[in-house]
Amino acid sequence: MSSKFKSLNIYKIVLQYSILVLLLYMVIRPFFDSSYLADFETYCPFGGMQALISFLVNTSLACSMTETQIFLGLALFIGVLLFGKLFCSYVCPIGTVTEWLGSLGRKWKIQITVSGIADRVLRVFKYALLFITAYFTVESSELFCKEYDPYYAIVTGFGHDVVFWYAVIGLIITIIGSIIVRQFWCKYFCPLGAITNIFTYGFGFIAIIAVYLILLSFGLTISWLWPFGIITVLGFILETVRLKGWKLPPFKITRDEILCTDCKLCDEACPIDIKVSELKTVEHIDCHLCNDCIYSCPVPNTLQINKKERRWLPATAVIVLTIIGLFAASYIELPTINKKWASDEKLEQASIYSQSGLKNVTCFGSASSFAAKMRRLKGVLGVKAFVQSNTVEVYYDPDILNEQQIKKTIFTPSRTLLRNPDKSISQISITTMDIEKLFDSYDVFYFTKLLQSNKGVFGFKTKFGEPVEANIYFSNEITSAKKIKELIESPELTYQSRGKTVNKTLKFEVSSVSDSIGTVSKLNFIKEMFSPYNKIFNGYRNYKSEDLSIYRIPMPQALSPSAMRNIKYLTAHISADTGIVRLQTVYIDKPYAQIYFSNELTDSNSVYTYLTGDTLRFQYSTGKKGERINTFVFKAKGHVIPVTPKKRETK
Numbered sequence: 001m002s003s004k005f006k007s008l009n010i011y012k013i014v015l016q017y018s019i020l021v022l023l024l025y026m027v028i029r030p031f032f033d034s035s036y037l038a039d040f041e042t043y044c045p046f047g048g049m050q051a052l053i054s055f056l057v058n059t060s061l062a063c064s065m066t067e068t069q070i071f072l073g074l075a076l077f078i079g080v081l082l083f084g085k086l087f088c089s090y091v092c093p094i095g096t097v098t099e100w101l102g103s104l105g106r107k108w109k110i111q112i113t114v115s116g117i118a119d120r121v122l123r124v125f126k127y128a129l130l131f132i133t134a135y136f137t138v139e140s141s142e143l144f145c146k147e148y149d150p151y152y153a154i155v156t157g158f159g160h161d162v163v164f165w166y167a168v169i170g171l172i173i174t175i176i177g178s179i180i181v182r183q184f185w186c187k188y189f190c191p192l193g194a195i196t197n198i199f200t201y202g203f204g205f206i207a208i209i210a211v212y213l214i215l216l217s218f219g220l221t222i223s224w225l226w227p228f229g230i231i232t233v234l235g236f237i238l239e240t241v242r243l244k245g246w247k248l249p250p251f252k253i254t255r256d257e258i259l260c261t262d263c264k265l266c267d268e269a270c271p272i273d274i275k276v277s278e279l280k281t282v283e284h285i286d287c288h289l290c291n292d293c294i295y296s297c298p299v300p301n302t303l304q305i306n307k308k309e310r311r312w313l314p315a316t317a318v319i320v321l322t323i324i325g326l327f328a329a330s331y332i333e334l335p336t337i338n339k340k341w342a343s344d345e346k347l348e349q350a351s352i353y354s355q356s357g358l359k360n361v362t363c364f365g366s367a368s369s370f371a372a373k374m375r376r377l378k379g380v381l382g383v384k385a386f387v388q389s390n391t392v393e394v395y396y397d398p399d400i401l402n403e404q405q406i407k408k409t410i411f412t413p414s415r416t417l418l419r420n421p422d423k424s425i426s427q428i429s430i431t432t433m434d435i436e437k438l439f440d441s442y443d444v445f446y447f448t449k450l451l452q453s454n455k456g457v458f459g460f461k462t463k464f465g466e467p468v469e470a471n472i473y474f475s476n477e478i479t480s481a482k483k484i485k486e487l488i489e490s491p492e493l494t495y496q497s498r499g500k501t502v503n504k505t506l507k508f509e510v511s512s513v514s515d516s517i518g519t520v521s522k523l524n525f526i527k528e529m530f531s532p533y534n535k536i537f538n539g540y541r542n543y544k545s546e547d548l549s550i551y552r553i554p555m556p557q558a559l560s561p562s563a564m565r566n567i568k569y570l571t572a573h574i575s576a577d578t579g580i581v582r583l584q585t586v587y588i589d590k591p592y593a594q595i596y597f598s599n600e601l602t603d604s605n606s607v608y609t610y611l612t613g614d615t616l617r618f619q620y621s622t623g624k625k626g627e628r629i630n631t632f633v634f635k636a637k638g639h640v641i642p643v644t645p646k647k648r649e650t651k
Contacts, residue, residue, distance in 0.1 A: 009295045011315035012089060016096045023093060023155055040155045041143060042066060045087060046192040048073025050137040050145065057138050057224045059338040061364060067329040067388065075325035080199040083317050084249045088186060088193065089271075089288035090318045094151050098178040098185055099271045105179040113182045113273045120240040122188040127236040130191035134228060141364060145191070150174045160626075182273050187286060197285055198235040200245030205231050244283040251305055251313065253282035253293060259302040266303060269296035276303070289314045333386050336367045340382035340395065341375065350381050351398045353406045356391040359442035363387055370410075377401070377409045411464045414444045417529035417559055418452050418459050421475065427519040428458060429474055431481040434467040435488065436509040446504055447488070449495050454479055454487055459529045467511050473525055485510045530559065530587040535571050540581040543598060545643045548581070551595040551607045553638025557631075558591035569628050572618030574610045577602050593634075596643065604640050 026038040041047045048069035055061055055070070079086050088095045105111030114122060136144035146152050146161040153159075153167035170189075177184030186193055198205060212227040238246070255266075257280060266276040272286040276293045291311050294303045305313055340347060361367050367385035370392060374380045379400030384393040394406055421428060438447055444462070451457045456478030461471045472484055493504045520528070557563035567583075574580050579601025584594050595607050616628045 009290065009292050011312060012290055012292070015090045015315055015318060019091055019093055020096065027155055038155075040152055041146065042068050043072055044069060045073040045076035046145060046195070047143050049076070049192075049195055050134060050143055053134055053224075053228075054138045054141055055334060058141060059335070061334060061336045067332065067334055068326065070334065071329040071332070072322065072325040074328075075321040076196070077199055079317060079321050080196045080249065081202055082249050083251050083314060084200070084245075084287055084289040085193070085196045086289060086314050086318050088190075088196070089290035090315060092192070094174060094190070095186060095288075098174060098183060101175060101178040102182055102271060105182075108179075111180060111182055114187075119187075120243075123240055124236055125188050126190055126194040127232050129189060130194040131229065131232045133191050135225065138224070150185075160624075183271060183286075187272070194232075194235065197239050197245075198231060200248045200285065201235065201238055202246075202248055204234070204238075204246060208234075239285055243285050245285060249289075251289065251310075253287065253289065253291075254304055254307045255280055255282075256302050256304075256307075259299050261299055261302075263298065265296045265298065266293035269293050333388050335384040336361075336364055336387045337371055337383065337385045339371050339375075339384075342381035342395070346381055346397065347395060349397075350395040353394045353396060353403050354391065355394075355407070355410065356389060358390045358392055358410070358440050360440045361385050361387055361390050361392060367392075374406075374409065377406070380406070407466075408464045411439060411468070412441060412444075413464065414441075414460070414462045415529060415531055416444070416448055416460055416561055417526070418448065418457055419455070420526070420559070421458050421522050425475055425477070426522055428522060428525045429476045429519050431472050431474065431484065432514045433470050433472060433481075433485065433488070433510050434465065434512045435470050436467045436511060437507045438462065438468045438470065443508075446493055446506060447508065449493055450487055450490060450506075450508075451484070454484065457484060458525065461528075467509075473520070473529075481513050485513050526559070527587055530591065531561070531564070532585050532587070533558070533564065533567055534582075534584040536582045537571070537575045538578050538581045540596065543581065545645055547598060547600070548596050548643045549599055549604075550641045550643055551597060551604045551638050552592050552641055553595075553608070553611065553634055554636050555585060555591050555593040555632070555634065557633065558585040558587075558593065563631065566616075566628070566631055569616045569618055570611075570630070570632055573613070573616040573630075574607070576617065577606060577610055580607060580610070592638075604638070608634075608637065 023040070026040065029036045030038060048071065051061060051066070052070050052073055061067075076087055102111060133144045143161075147163040148166035148170045149162075150167060150170040150173075153162045153171065156162065158164060158167060173189055174185040177189075208227055208231055212222065215222055253276065255276065260277065262277060264277045267273070269292040270276055271290065271292060272284070272288070274282060274284045274287060274293075276282055282293075289305070291305075291314060294305075294311050297303045301309065304310065342350070358370075361370055364387075367387055370385060371383040374383050374394055379397045380394060381397060382395040384395075386392070392410075396406060435447075437443065447460075451460060451472070454474075457472060457474045459473045463469050472481075474481075474484060488508050488510055490506060490508075493506050495502055495504075564585075567585075571583050574583065574595065577597075579598040580595060581598060582594075582596035584596075586592050586594055593611070595611070597603075597607055611632070611634055612630075614630055616630045617625065618628075619625050
């Protein structure tokens with residue numbers, strides 16, 4: 001075997017290339033599989049550390065935060081305590097690329113190594129960035145690092161979470177900086193580098209956290225920013241003063257001074273430019289335990305790990321810790337939200353109602369909406385939601401509530417128009433069915449898809465019951481209650497979504513059927529199925545009736561549930577005109593949109609222009625701006641009518 005091959009750090013190279021191949025696969029796969037959604041932060045331990053801090057402070061996990069991230073972050077923590085900054089060398093794609101860029105800079109002979117006071121002062125930037133990142137992550141419950149992270153910007157093609165100029169600056173620092181200055185990003189700007197360095201002073205900072213928790217136990221209200229700020233500042237001070245850890249990690253590179261020939265090849269090989277040849281034990285804070293120095297040494301057993309031949313140890317530790325993190329994430333589920341609004345005394349006496357299979361509890365937003373809904377029910381004391389298993393736990397006062405009342409509140413009645421009856425149909429039949437397994441909005445979605453396949457079914461309404469009671473509107477001339485029952489009990493549903501065929505196993509059971517409970521006229525049926533929309537904004541309540549006018553325009557899509565899912569974007573778009581103050585839909589002889597506007601601030605032409613624009617522009621709650629294609633079609637112009645006191649009402 002050639003000496004050149006022997007000098008290759010094969011363990012490190014295999015892991016680095018494996019990570020890059022995995023990322024390349026995640027980038028390419030969506031081009032061939034439209035149903036695949038790559039999440040490039042899922043396995044990021046720094047995202048996990050941010051998520052953990054956010055979870056501990058807010059007792060919640062945002063949609064972009066997962067158990068996988070958190071447990072890999074904890075695995076990173078354990079790895080740093082025992083072995084040092086393994087992630088930076090063996091896993092981090094930025095670390096890998098900046099190493100390559102550094103080699104290029106040295107080949108071109110333009111790279112420098114910052115030392116002395118300048119080196120120590122520059123290290124403050126990564127601690128500042130760590131504090132800023134943690135602060136905005138906790139405050140927004142979203143991973144702030146996505147806004148500037150050069151890795152995330154590249155792999156997502158500057159996705160919607162990326163702030164363009166933040167990411168451009170990050171990329172310039174990473175690419176240009178790493179060519180000119182050895183490991184510029186990793187040493188001076190990487191917030192993960194800051195937090196891993198903090199871990200090497202673990203005993204001291206564990207003591208700070210312990211003091212903080214003790215003070216909280218005495219009833220003191222102290223923001224998490226104080227202990228985190230102290231830890232960040234002390235981390236910077238200790239790093240710049242010591243440039244080495246505090247007893248940690250226990251595994252370090254050691255040099256046999258007797259065997260060493262002082263060839264200094266280890267110094268040249270070190271990607272961080274640590275002078276290994278001058279040290280008996282490498283305790284430098286920047287050491288990644290990458291083993292490049294060991295592989296470069298021509299004299300066997302001169303450089304080892306704790307004086308033993310363990311060059312396999314760092315890579316093995318990376319693999320084992322990753323497996324442990326992934327295993328823990330698959331078996332331990334953290335609550336996406338954990339909100340309590342009652343006293344500890346009341347919570348001790350509370351009963352807990354648990355329900356699984358709520359497929360509409362899918363992320364932080366839907367879990368928060370669920371908690372807000374339950375809080376309005378008198379007697380509910382708190383809510384936990386687990387989105388991975390679609391499970392909720394409701395804490396309630398048994399003297400005020402019972403489980404049946406909670407179930408009824410969780411249940412969301414549905415009223416869905418499937419299709420408009422033909423002109424030839426004047427009367428519509430109604431049948432009532434008691435249906436098992438029809439509870440949440442996802443069940444209703446599949447139920448809707450089933451009934452849409454029968455052209456004789458026009459719509460349905462559901463109301464709470466055990467089982468759920470559904471009124472189904474249909475034509476006796478086209479179908480029958482028996483055929484509808486058979487359709488509902490189909491074991492499988494097949495439908496098209498985004499050009500793909502989806503097969504879904506169903507478990508609906510019809511426990512009872514009434515042949516018919518009567519008929520209704522076509523006009524009354526459509527009115528009954530119509531779900532009105534009403535939203536006020538821009539200070540609507542501050543206006544008098546005579547100050548406002550209504551622009552009424554036909555809106556056929558107001559009858560379509562799928563189309564109306566996007567009306568929030570239309571609302572946000574037209575609210576950009578401060579003179580527009582309300583949007584509602586009504587059914588008179590057909591569906592209309594009614595837009596209330598100030599006579600002084602705008603006019604009907606401006607309202608029509610906003611409604612019919614090709615693009616809907618809006619702003620998210622985080623302050624980011626967004627755009628969508630306007631899918632609402634207004635074929636006829638509307639007309640202006642005055643606002644009467646009766647029309648002035650918001651309900």
